[in-house]
Amino acid sequence: MNISTKSEYGLRALIHLASNTGREALPAREIGERWHVPVKYLEQILTALKEAGIVESQVGASGGYRLARPATLITAGEVIRVLDGRLAPVGCVSTYDYEPCEFEPACGLKTLWARTRAAIIGVLDQTTIADLCIPPKPQKLVVLKTASK
Numbered sequence: 001m002n003i004s005t006k007s008e009y010g011l012r013a014l015i016h017l018a019s020n021t022g023r024e025a026l027p028a029r030e031i032g033e034r035w036h037v038p039v040k041y042l043e044q045i046l047t048a049l050k051e052a053g054i055v056e057s058q059v060g061a062s063g064g065y066r067l068a069r070p071a072t073l074i075t076a077g078e079v080i081r082v083l084d085g086r087l088a089p090v091g092c093v094s095t096y097d098y099e100p101c102e103f104e105p106a107c108g109l110k111t112l113w114a115r116t117r118a119a120i121i122g123v124l125d126q127t128t129i130a131d132l133c134i135p136p137k138p139q140k141l142v143v144l145k146t147a148s149k
Contacts, residue, residue: 007083009037010045011076014129017055018071025057025064045083052082071133077124 012035020026028046032039046065049055056068067074086097094117104110 003080004084006041006045007080009035009042010049010079010083011129011132012037013042013046013065014049014054014067014071014074014079015132017065017067018129018133021067021071024062025066027064030064048082049079052078054079054082067129071130072128074129075125076127076129076132077121079129080124 013031016031016034017026028042029039031037032042046055046057050057050065050068053068054074055065057063057065086094101107
């Protein structure tokens with residue numbers, strides 16, 4: 001599983017819109033300038049989010065985008081699925097985009113991939129856009145040591 005720039009920019013745009021809740025719609029240009037995202041690319045992302053019912057748009061002089069529902073009801077997992085597709089690391093454990101594998105019946109890796117998928121989905125589906133609007137607390141970076149050869 002790779003999180004694309006499309007998903008990263010989509011999440012950033014939603015965080016920006018969530019911080020603007022209750023006010024006028026925001027133009028894609030304003031969001032793009034704030035997060036250094038090309039406007040044409042951002043408009044493609046916002047269109048996909050609109051089609052998924054995550055944002056709504058308003059046309060006209062005061063046009064732009066706003067959240068279609070509260071930020072507490074939009075998860076990072078939902079957004080990434082809309083913009084990138086499956087969250088599973090491989091197709092044989094995907095719920096939404098299953099791909100059979102010739103080794104699947106006797107593959108010991110399937111359990112590893114299923115556990116990885118469950119951990120990823122657990123975090124992304126429990127994290128809302130509202131959660132992402134809360135400034136993070138400083139955390140100490142843990143550096144893992146690798147075994148010497």
